[in-house]
Amino acid sequence: MPRIYVHPLPVRIWHWINAFGFIAMIVTGFQIRYIGLIDLMSFRSAVVLHEWIGFVLIGNFFIWLIFYLFTDKIRVYHPELNPMKHFQSSLRQAMFYGYGIFKGDPNPHHVSVYEKFNSMQSMSYQVIMLLLVPLQFWTGVLLWDVKRFSGMIDVLGGVRVVDTAHVLIFIFFSGFIFMHIYLATLGHTRMAHITSMITGYEETPDEHGHAEANKH
């Protein structure tokens, strides 16, 4: 089966640190917010872990950012500037996940080096990586030392406002993580996308092969 190198090493390193880091952040986040209801560890341990992992993720974010800023791979995130075209391809992708996939239709998106994301992915990953993740890091750092950043916190409307923003994004990620893992299993085999994020190579079955795989 033909293979394409779509996930360079820095991206894979970033992805797996990010994946396990975010799971750890969600778990410790739950523990911090719901102590008494969940007792995996002490409140203080959860806070300390949450802070350390948070800083690791911030550093890790820059691996992703620097890699894409300084290589031509940034094209994978290039937005489709024609809204009608973008809407149509997104709708096609949504129709596939919402109906076509059940019938065994081929995935309308064909992976290539510079188009590894389908329309829905490219749009959602831009919102996540350029808005939600930085916002979560920023609010997290402010909450890490409320006194040190009290001036900025006051400008933003107070500690409760900052915390509410942090929790809202946490809520989004807590829901998103399940969807992300599930969508990762929708390759031509259940492990295809996950394996490609380890090896870097995405197998690209022809339409027939894909349809066959979906029938099993």
Place this chain on the structure above:
Amino acid sequence: MAIRRSILNMNGTNFHAALITTARLALVVFALAVAGPGASAAGSALTQLDEQCLACHSTKGMDMKLANGDKLSLYVDGAAFGKSVHNKIGCAVCHASTSFENHPPVKKKSAGSREYSLEMNKVCESCHAPIFKLYDGSIHASLFRDGNSYAPVCTDCHSPHAVMAKSAYDTASGAPCSKCHDPIFQAYAGSVHGKATLGCSECHRAHNVKPAGDQLKGACFSCHPDAQESHQKWLPNAKRHFDAVSCPACHSPEAKRKVDLRLYDNVAQQSVAEKAGVPQFESRARSADKKGAGLDAMALHSLLREFNREGIDNKTTLRGRLEVSDGVDAHKLTRSAQAIRDCAKCHQQGADAFQSVTISIVGPDGRQLRYGAQPEVLNSIISVDSLSGFYAIGGTRIKLLDWLLALAVLGGLSVPIGHMTIRWLFKRYAKKIIGKEDS
């Protein structure tokens, strides 16, 4: 009334007080010089004139009936007076209005013992003007100005004829403070500070006694300068805790805790104070609290709107502070090893610290004026706006966000499960179709 005026206009009397003080001290020095080396050598020995006074006034049970029927004790313990810091100035300096011609006074009698104390306060002030200035800024003077008949004046704390240096504070009985604050003294006596036999004034000052509040934190740091540093070693967001949590809230572990939400002026960067003579806080709070059951989230929001009605938006906000519910508990301080270190004590829903909430403003006398609020104000979505400056993770979390989170997790789980189920059903359905076609 006269003493009230003198306290209020202290600056104006400073010059006269200093003049009188100087003259009197000069007189004392002169008298001591005339009395000769014998008197000086005696140290605390009383002058001949004082002994003359004591000839009558050392009679136990000697008293005088005042106009309102109060009995004023005229007994003076000569030995105690001899040891007092006033022994050198003698009787006549304070009782200057007394002379052989008008003694005992038959015409001019004080209206009562309280009035007599106030009259004598003026005499104290004539020598101790700087102390009066300190007293003027105290909670005791504020109570006095408010007309509180129990507000202490000089002689309530300092036994008139046995005035001792401050080192004479009685650590065993807590006198003179325990005379009015006995329950607090009893709590303090069992505390780590009480056992170390510190005096009340170590934290509260002797004359400029301040009401409980942020200013007392300075007193803690004056003896525990490394407190912030030592807390930072184990307490996340330690400085924030120092801002929003009073020391006894953790160091008096058995105390009942509560949240006080203080009106804060964001522009002036200080607590909002009730204007003297124009009380607004309570009337506004009562008007917002239509049910009279304590301010709920909406009522609190409208109260804040009232305070922001004129002027800049969001000028007045609320800053929360976790503190102990009463002064007695505030004095039951323990050794640091026994202090609360378990974060879960406060950082979980239903924590006792968040079951009692008040809204407050600084009153004209410096004390907080409080109005009750319902605990739900801490967990309401409306509080994101009205209570933006106070948040304790877990303990004051917004309930609506809990529901949103449950929905997100449920959605995150059910969408893949639903999708997988439909895929499985389709496969089964397709097989049946294929099977039928084959047959």
